[in-house]
Amino acid sequence: MAGHRIEIRGTVQGVGFRPWVCRLARRVGVVGRVRNDSRGVTIEAFASNDALGRFVEELRKDTLPAAEIAELRETAIPDEHVDAFVIVSSDADGQKALSIPPDLATCEDCIEELFDRHDRRFEYAFTNCTACGPRFTIATGIPYDRAATTMSGFVMCEACKAEYEDVEDRRFHAQPNACPACGPALRLDRLDGGATTQIDVLADATELLSRGGVLAVKGLGGFHLACDATDGAAVRRLRERKHRDEKPFAVMVESLAAARALAEISSEEEMLLTAAERPVVLLRRRQDAGLAVEVSPDTSLIGLFLPYTPLHQLLVAAVQRPVVMTSANVSDEPICSDNDEARRRLEGIADAIVLHDREVAMRCDDSVSQVIAGVPTIMRRSRGFVPRPFYLSRPVARPVLACGAHLKNTFCIAMGDTAYFGPHIGDLETVATLDFFEEAIERMQTILSVRPEIVAHDLHPGYWSTRYASSRKEVTLVGVQHHHAHVVSLMAEHGMTGPVLGVAYDGTGFGEDGTSWGGEFLLCSAERYERLATFRPIRLAGGDLAMREVWRIGYALLHDAYDGAPPSDSIALLGDVPSSSLQLVKQMIERELNSPQARGVGRYFDGFGALALGRARSTYEGQVAIALDQVANESVADAYPYDIDRTRTPWELDLRPAVRAAVDELGAAAPAGDVSARFHNALVAATAELLEALWADRGNLPVALTGGVFQNAWLAAGIESVIGNKNKVLRHSAVPPGDGGIALGQALIADAILGDNG
């Protein structure tokens, strides 16, 4: 006989891991115990060396669907004489850590029961087991057990209780365990004056969707608005009522096969679609998809996802066609989660609401993923991922709260050697979003039992997140530069402490020279950065207005490239802009009136997009950039010219030659796709040339490609293929490249700057 202590880290709590270990141990003839501890699960196992070997081998195979073993460590311990293998209660004296797992999509076993007429949970919308079901979104406190969830008011019936207490049962300690006899129930409320119904809810909901109605559905982290994705009139109606002009809607489909009928799906994309987190996956729409064009006007990308709750399973199975499923909110407000609030806010938007009496404790939007130039990348990390820990290669000295960015906000709390991202909050621009931000921070602090003494925030003094940080009592504040944070987030994802050459391309971020940054080459470690190169600034006449009226940026490019006197026929490229408006913008630029300078690569995309596509306006951030990306002609290999001004510190990339070349080509009626390709190629070539020059100056450092612009596969793949054979190129995968990912970097920078590590 021998003894082994096996310590396992990863997603191993609240997913049925201990019972699984217990069953496995009994099967291979191992005795001992398993318990949750602060970092995961610890097993003490006693058996012959042979049996122990088999046991560990099986553990390593990690066949439990919802679990993910990040690390498995074995140490020998003295043999003990015990009779059986048991689950012991959690280690109480260890460092407190989060025991709440993320929400998990309905597992195969539960789906099978859901559609089995003879099962007691046939068509029961709240079935779950230890391998699946709600977790984070129903948790009201710690430790994670039924009393601290929104299931606490439901008393388990005898049958459910028996399952809950049987270690051999799939529902052993499944905290939200329920059945039609004892659990939550569905209801359909009409918002158009009709009567509430509690019978045939699914049939009524299906009927309403088939007639082109708009249905609100209570999901895991809040309400969705749903309509038939093949019915153009229905989708238009939803857009009008939701005040969402052109931003694409996500579409839920019944199965992988149904997804394949709508989009091209690679094996990596299939893995994302079917993962237990069930993110929305951005895919290339098929020509023959049969979806209403209104679902994603002017982009060939379509966001698809598979059902992740029993209710969704039942609904899409009944409707038998793809269903738009978009967060139920009006424009930029946070997702609705409370029944009364939903009824109030969705009046006039939805015709009816499918709701139930299990409350959402924590709002959590759907996550979004995309395979970008071969790399599966999380774009929005929320439902299904939160609050899964993120392991740090170097622990932080004291707990840090990082407030995140202004747009696409997500905050982060780092403590010890782990960091926890909060849910996706959104743009911190409305009172409702700010309330959600504060409430979510409070909730995460509660479930982590931590009160951070260090608060990291963006350098922008006017941002609401900065003001929130300043309002926290008894904390040390650390301001962090936006692009530095982007780079350090990516370093952390790869377990690197630097130095690296960060290439941070995005829309905007507060710079330290009075301009807005976003085309930055930064030599980074966690504690500091040196800005080595950037883009020549563009004047944004009207400030933020220019991001919607992108013709203003197009004009600014022309004005700069032709020293204030662009040829009059190039003005025609700006679409339907009245000459009086052009005159006004010209004056604003020349007099530097309300025309802040911006270096964001995203703004260059806006400006080139306005010129090449003749588009004057953008209804959401990135719209013109995506359109420009999508028209790019892949057979065009040459690039527009550019200059690099090395007399300045930092160096400045000057794209005026590219603007002039594009204007010449467009004047000669060149297709927008060729112009787009040469613009993309110029960015690739310029980035590579700058990196080569910086390597020569600073040594051969790894390169970190970060910022929202790197959602653009042409750039990411292009730069990687030019420089990747010479040096290591880091790209995002588990942390979003956009602003939803920067809080992690903020936290680590704050910790490093305070310097009391170790």
Ligand code: ZN
């Ligand atoms: Zn299940």
Ligand code: ZN
């Ligand atoms: Zn029951």
Ligand code: FE
């Ligand atoms: Fe950014």
